[in-house]
Amino acid sequence: MVDLTIKLQRMDLDNPLVAASGTYGFGREAELYTDLSLWGAISSKGITAEPRSGNPPPRVAETPAGMLNSVGLQNPGVESFIRDELPHMLSFPCKTVVNVAGSLVEDYERVCRLVAQTEAPAIELNLSCPNVHGGCMSFGADPRAVEAVTRRVRAITDKEIWVKLTPNITDITEAARAAEAGGADAISLINTLLGMAIDINTRRPILKNNTGGLSGPAVKPVALRMVSEVYRAVQIPIIGMGGIVTAEDVVAFMLAGASAVQIGTANLLSPHRIEHIHADLLAWLDRKGCRTAAELTGGLKLW
Amino acid sequence: MAKQVEFTAELLANEALGGGQRLLTFVCPQIAAAARPGQFVALATETFLRRPLGICGVDRKRGHFRVGGRAKGAGMAALLALKPGAQVNVLGPLGNAFNWNKGDYIIACGGGTGVFPLHFLLQEAAEAGCRTAVALGFRDCEQAILQADFKQIADTCLYASEAGDLDVEGTALTALAELLPAAEAWRQERQAQQAGGAGSGQIRLVTCGPLPMMRGAYDLVCPLGIDCQVSLEERMACGVGLCLVCVCAMKGHKGEPDHYARCCKEGPVFPAQDVLWP
Numbered sequence: 001m002v003d004l005t006i007k008l009q010r011m012d013l014d015n016p017l018v019a020a021s022g023t024y025g026f027g028r029e030a031e032l033y034t035d036l037s038l039w040g041a042i043s044s045k046g047i048t049a050e051p052r053s054g055n056p057p058p059r060v061a062e063t064p065a066g067m068l069n070s071v072g073l074q075n076p077g078v079e080s081f082i083r084d085e086l087p088h089m090l091s092f093p094c095k096t097v098v099n100v101a102g103s104l105v106e107d108y109e110r111v112c113r114l115v116a117q118t119e120a121p122a123i124e125l126n127l128s129c130p131n132v133h134g135g136c137m138s139f140g141a142d143p144r145a146v147e148a149v150t151r152r153v154r155a156i157t158d159k160e161i162w163v164k165l166t167p168n169i170t171d172i173t174e175a176a177r178a179a180e181a182g183g184a185d186a187i188s189l190i191n192t193l194l195g196m197a198i199d200i201n202t203r204r205p206i207l208k209n210n211t212g213g214l215s216g217p218a219v220k221p222v223a224l225r226m227v228s229e230v231y232r233a234v235q236i237p238i239i240g241m242g243g244i245v246t247a248e249d250v251v252a253f254m255l256a257g258a259s260a261v262q263i264g265t266a267n268l269l270s271p272h273r274i275e276h277i278h279a280d281l282l283a284w285l286d287r288k289g290c291r292t293a294a295e296l297t298g299g300l301k302l303w
Numbered sequence: 304m305a306k307q308v309e310f311t312a313e314l315l316a317n318e319a320l321g322g323g324q325r326l327l328t329f330v331c332p333q334i335a336a337a338a339r340p341g342q343f344v345a346l347a348t349e350t351f352l353r354r355p356l357g358i359c360g361v362d363r364k365r366g367h368f369r370v371g372g373r374a375k376g377a378g379m380a381a382l383l384a385l386k387p388g389a390q391v392n393v394l395g396p397l398g399n400a401f402n403w404n405k406g407d408y409i410i411a412c413g414g415g416t417g418v419f420p421l422h423f424l425l426q427e428a429a430e431a432g433c434r435t436a437v438a439l440g441f442r443d444c445e446q447a448i449l450q451a452d453f454k455q456i457a458d459t460c461l462y463a464s465e466a467g468d469l470d471v472e473g474t475a476l477t478a479l480a481e482l483l484p485a486a487e488a489w490r491q492e493r494q495a496q497q498a499g500g501a502g503s504g505q506i507r508l509v510t511c512g513p514l515p516m517m518r519g520a521y522d523l524v525c526p527l528g529i530d531c532q533v534s535l536e537e538r539m540a541c542g543v544g545l546c547l548v549c550v551c552a553m554k555g556h557k558g559e560p561d562h563y564a565r566c567c568k569e570g571p572v573f574p575a576q577d578v579l580w581p
Contacts, residue, residue, distance in 0.1 A: 022546070022547075023541075023545055023546055024545055025544065025545055025547075029543055029544040029545050029568070030545060031305075032305070032306055032543075033305055033306055033307075033308055033543065034305050035305055045547075053560075053561075053562060053563055054547065054550070054563060056552070057537050057538065057548070057549070057550050057551070057563075058537065058538040058548075059538070059547070059548040059549075059550065060352075060538045060539070060540050060546075060548035060549070061538070062350060062351055062352045062378075063351065064351070065351055066351060067351060067352060067540060069540070069546070069548055071546070071547045071548060074547050074550075074563065206538075216351060267541065267545060267546075268352075268540045268541035268545065268546050269347075269352075269353075270309050270392075270394060271308065271309075271394075271541070271543050271545065272307070272308070272309045
């Protein structure tokens with residue numbers, strides 16, 4: 001029997017599969033349809049200090065092999081999240097990672113102070129959401145800001161901290177090293193790529209927000225390249241994501257350097273998708289004679 | 304207890320309805336058994352995302368469900384080109400259902416692809432013994448679809464066209480206005496009966512089609528105190544409430560702020576008075 005457990009710095013996962021923030025809500029909808037023990041963890045919808053209603057629709061545009069989203073961080077705010085959603089999430093058989101977003105460093109600190117007092121084992125700092133004007137985008141694109149936010153949050157909690165990076169930056173390894181220097185326990189990458197879709201009949205963008213984040217298989221080559229670069233740039237674990245829809249994709253990301261992976265857009269193709277990915281991963285590892293999933297990490301041999 | 308919502312459905316029939324619209328009949332006993340009027344299915348095709356379509360009708364004995372539509376883009380074109388025997392991956396039934404009871408007087412007002420979900424409701428309501436009336440609007444008689452079906456199942460059925468080549472010249476709302484007096488008379492009679500201890504039942508207007516039409520239908524019946532439900536649509540991804548892209552704006556009541564609701568989860572059916580009309 002293949003051992004799927006993954007050891008991270010301050011937290012262990014039963015398996016390397018994490019539900020990506022923004023694609024799984026707080027787990028309430030998904031648990032109607034599938035067995036949440038198939039996940040190692042669920043990363044919550046991004047939480048901000050104040051409730052946010054999000055962007056006006058349309059919030060989605062289909063692309064070849066992917067989609068653009070401009071949801072705009074619709075969430076109930078940290079107080080409502082902790083009171084109304086977190087207790088239920090903590091009852092799940094998989095771990096809970098609280099994804100935190102903000103516009104100012106103070107926002108991250110305020111939210112994380114409150115989350116630090118809860119039983120949630122991990123926090124994921126969303127420094128890379130592309131849909132908030134003047135907000136997160138500036139953090140993720142500036143390595144000094146990445147280090148500063150990470151350091152601030154590191155100072156107020158002993159919980160596992162993942163720093164989620166944007167690919168919309170010239171050199172993602174700089175941001176990764178900055179997060180490591182700031183005390184991050186892991187780097188999660190990549191968030192969505194900034195993109196646009198156009199309706200040529202109305203001569204307007206399809207998204208009401210004009211631009212949005214590209215996700216799905218379309219981004220996988222970019223994500224794999226960045227995971228590989230960051231793996232060679234930092235010592236801390238990497239949580240890889242970007243277009244994973246099959247077990248083979250999971251393997252590829254782990255070979256590139258990921259200790260665990262996040263699966264997001266695939267959940268939108270079917271709430272049962274995780275069942276197939278989980279079973280296929282076990283079958284693949286078994287077929288290849290792997291005793292553990294963890295042994296895949298960093299197995300890629302570059303030419 | 305985890306609920307299975309993904310199935311493989313086999314296409315049984317693909318028929319032209321007129322006006323470029325087609326009707327697809329699928330074999331899928333699980334969806335046929337569970338589906339209620341107002342709900343939709345999300346069909347996988349060559350495009351990345353699924354295509355959501357309102358359920359037009361079911362045959363629970365045979366395990367069939369039907370959906371209809373026009374080839375607006377590549378995804379719909381691919382679906383509407385399928386040949387009988389094709390296997391399609393489908394999520395369903397999704398979304399919420401129209402709210403109605405035996406003994407109600409159901410008025411359906413629609414246009415465009417909105418007529419499909421209304422057909423399912425009329426079918427069930429008529430079978431349950433409800434009084435039913437239908438007002439549907441099309442550009443001209445070429446575009447009019449399912450006329451024979453609706454005229455057979457509804458007690459009163461008015462088809463309207465701008466061209467004046469159907470029952471009523473004008474829009475769906477012109478036809479709706481003609482149906483209201485009879486409904487009002489039924490309500491007066493009902494109230495008299497109820498005073499004498501007879502059963503309940505109210506007039507319900509359900510509407511599905513272009514936004515301005517639905518808004519107009521609500522404006523017509525709101526002053527009369529008639530319950531009105533609308534079926535909204537918005538570009539969608541997951542169809543089950545995970546991703547928050549398919550939201551529609553809703554009015555906040557009782558001091559609550561205006562907010563967004565998910566078309567696939569809190570909807571697609573919404574009380575008309577909750578909708579924050581654009």
